[in-house]
Amino acid sequence: MLPFLVTLFWGCLFLTITSGFSNLTLESERKTDLFSTNPELSMHLVDDRGQISTLAALAKQQNKVLVTEFIYTQCRTLCLALGEYFQQAQTQISTQGLDKKIHLLSISFDVAQDNPERLLGYRKRMHADENIWSLATMQSSNDLAAAKDKLGLIVLATQFKEFVHNSAFLVISNQGKLLGIYDDEDIQGALVMAKQHSEKL
Amino acid sequence: MWTNVKKIPINSTQTLAFSTLSLALAIAPSLPMFRFLIASSMTFHMLVQIPLLVIAGYFLSKQLSVNIVNQPLYFYLSCWLWVLLASMFWMLPISLDKALLDPNWDIFKILTLLISGFLLRSALAGPKILSLFFIGSTVMMLFFIGYFYQDSELRLCNSYLIESQKTAGLGLFIMALLLLIASILKLRKDISNKII
Numbered sequence: 345m346l347p348f349l350v351t352l353f354w355g356c357l358f359l360t361i362t363s364g365f366s367n368l369t370l371e372s373e374r375k376t377d378l379f380s381t382n383p384e385l386s387m388h389l390v391d392d393r394g395q396i397s398t399l400a401a402l403a404k405q406q407n408k409v410l411v412t413e414f415i416y417t418q419c420r421t422l423c424l425a426l427g428e429y430f431q432q433a434q435t436q437i438s439t440q441g442l443d444k445k446i447h448l449l450s451i452s453f454d455v456a457q458d459n460p461e462r463l464l465g466y467r468k469r470m471h472a473d474e475n476i477w478s479l480a481t482m483q484s485s486n487d488l489a490a491a492k493d494k495l496g497l498i499v500l501a502t503q504f505k506e507f508v509h510n511s512a513f514l515v516i517s518n519q520g521k522l523l524g525i526y527d528d529e530d531i532q533g534a535l536v537m538a539k540q541h542s543e544k545l
Numbered sequence: 546m547w548t549n550v551k552k553i554p555i556n557s558t559q560t561l562a563f564s565t566l567s568l569a570l571a572i573a574p575s576l577p578m579f580r581f582l583i584a585s586s587m588t589f590h591m592l593v594q595i596p597l598l599v600i601a602g603y604f605l606s607k608q609l610s611v612n613i614v615n616q617p618l619y620f621y622l623s624c625w626l627w628v629l630l631a632s633m634f635w636m637l638p639i640s641l642d643k644a645l646l647d648p649n650w651d652i653f654k655i656l657t658l659l660i661s662g663f664l665l666r667s668a669l670a671g672p673k674i675l676s677l678f679f680i681g682s683t684v685m686m687l688f689f690i691g692y693f694y695q696d697s698e699l700r701l702c703n704s705y706l707i708e709s710q711k712t713a714g715l716g717l718f719i720m721a722l723l724l725l726i727a728s729i730l731k732l733r734k735d736i737s738n739k740i741i
Contacts (some may be wrong), residue, residue: 346623354630361639370703470604498703508706 348433371510374496378525384521387490388450388483392463396483399451400520406478408447408525410516411531414497414509416454417466420509422528426450427470429513429531434476436535445474445542446535453499453509454482455488462531495522518545557608571597571659575651584645587588587705587713592720595635595658602662621671624664625679631661632683636690636717637702641644645704673735677728684725691717 359365365371385399403410413430415423430448435446437446450466452458458481467479468470482488499509513526513534523541526534574594574735583590606613634640635654643650669676694714700707 346619347626348651350623350626351630354627354634357634358642361634361637361643367639369638369701370646371700381700495702500706510700510703 346351364383371496374526375512375527377527378495378522381524383447383494383519385494385516385522387487389480389510390460391406391478391480391482392460392467394460398497398520399516402449402456402480403479403518403520408445409518409542409545410449410514411534412451412514412516413511413528414453414491414508416452416507417458417462417503418454422509426528427441429528430472430477431470433531433535434473436454437476438473438514442542444541445545446476446538448477450477450479453488453491453497454507455482455485457505478491495525515541517541552627559691560604560608564601564608567597567601567604571601571652572655575655584704585640585709587702587709588716589638589726590641590645591713595632595654597719598655598658599632599662599665602659602664603666604660604662606654606663606666611663611667613670616667616671618672620674621668621675622729624668624671627664628668628677629682631657633686636686637673642704644703653690673740677732680724680728684728687717687721691715692717 348373353462362368363376367376384487385403387399388396389399389402393401393480397405399412404513411433413426415426415444427450430450432489437443437448450472452463460481463479463481467474467477471478488497488499492499495512495514499507503509511528513531515523515526515537517523523539524534526535571594573579577690583594610630633659635644640650640654644654645651668679691714694701694717696710696714697710698707703712
């Protein structure tokens with residue numbers, strides 16, 4: 345009886361912490377949670393022209409489905425890969441004539457350093473087309489805290505003002521609600537979801 | 546040659562000192578003041594704090610001189626199951642992250658691992674064949690998880706950098722190797738002493 349109880353006790357714990365063996369990492373738990381709750385995104389952003397709005401307001405104003413990523417403009421590693429994925433997505437959106445339906449948005453979490461000028465520099469480097477790809481930075485550290493809390497964004501500062509961060513593509517409806525979240529290798533998955541949703545527009 | 550090694554007797558005062566010291570050292574990294582130790586290094590979390598908690602539990606059992614001999618088989622089996630399942634649980638990436646982010650999980654970690662050490666002392670007093678089986682499983686698990694942490698290109702814990710993960714993987718691998726060597730030596734000694 346006792347060996348059985350010990351196994352049962354730990355079995356239940358394994359089931360609890362991994363939500364039924366589906367999430368062995370915190371990152372996968374975060375994504376599963378976000379898929380099921382669809383929270384509205386109210387963080388404040390400053391775009392590369394210095395205009396301030398919330399993420400939800402931006403989506404409503406564009407009236408397009410947004411595909412979003414988190415970056416910082418001085419990043420020389422992960423964000424470059426993310427940027428390349430966005431460049432491919434930009435080409436795809438323009439060749440398939442989806443520019444009235446899907447919009448890309450890169451959001452910087454480097455609240456202290458990134459400003460509209462730096463975003464403009466990033467736009468030039470990335471050849472981002474204004475009609476398809478917007479750039480913004482979070483307005484204050486409160487917004488960063490909210491993104492960390494609500495969206496499970498993780499940003500760890502390292503030496504030399506660099507950051508290590510997790511990455512994912514967020515798909516956001518034209519009403520500013522989160523629809524889905526995809527791995528950083530799965531831009532195609534994010535685009536397919538955005539496309540499906542944009543057909544209802 | 547092993548029979549010639551003299552055992553150094555440890556008196557109760559020394560046991561008390563050992564258990565108090567290891568307990569203090571094991572719990573300290575979870576206090577806000579020293580939290581940076583486990584927050585910055587996965588190796589410290591997995592290869593220093595977690596083993597220390599088990600060691601502290603072991604000495605606690607010694608200190609309280611719990612009766613561990615002549616127990617029924619199911620008792621020893623339960624002890625081993627607890628030790629194996631608890632160590633498996635606290636090697637999952639999500640468990641390490643949660644222990645770091647949520648104080649409740651951290652307290653739970655401290656308790657379950659102290660109990661692990663406590664029961665480990667009983668477990669080792671049980672039938673040798675059980676020890677052989679469970680230590681064998683633990684060594685294989687350590688090798689496997691150590692290899693996995695070193696080899697994975699994905700950052701498995703959100704709270705740790707990938708370099709930290711690779712070092713922790715290497716550490717687990719070395720720990721598995723040391724445990725393997727120690728158990729082979731113990732086995733040789735037991736065989737020559739005709740205990741098995």
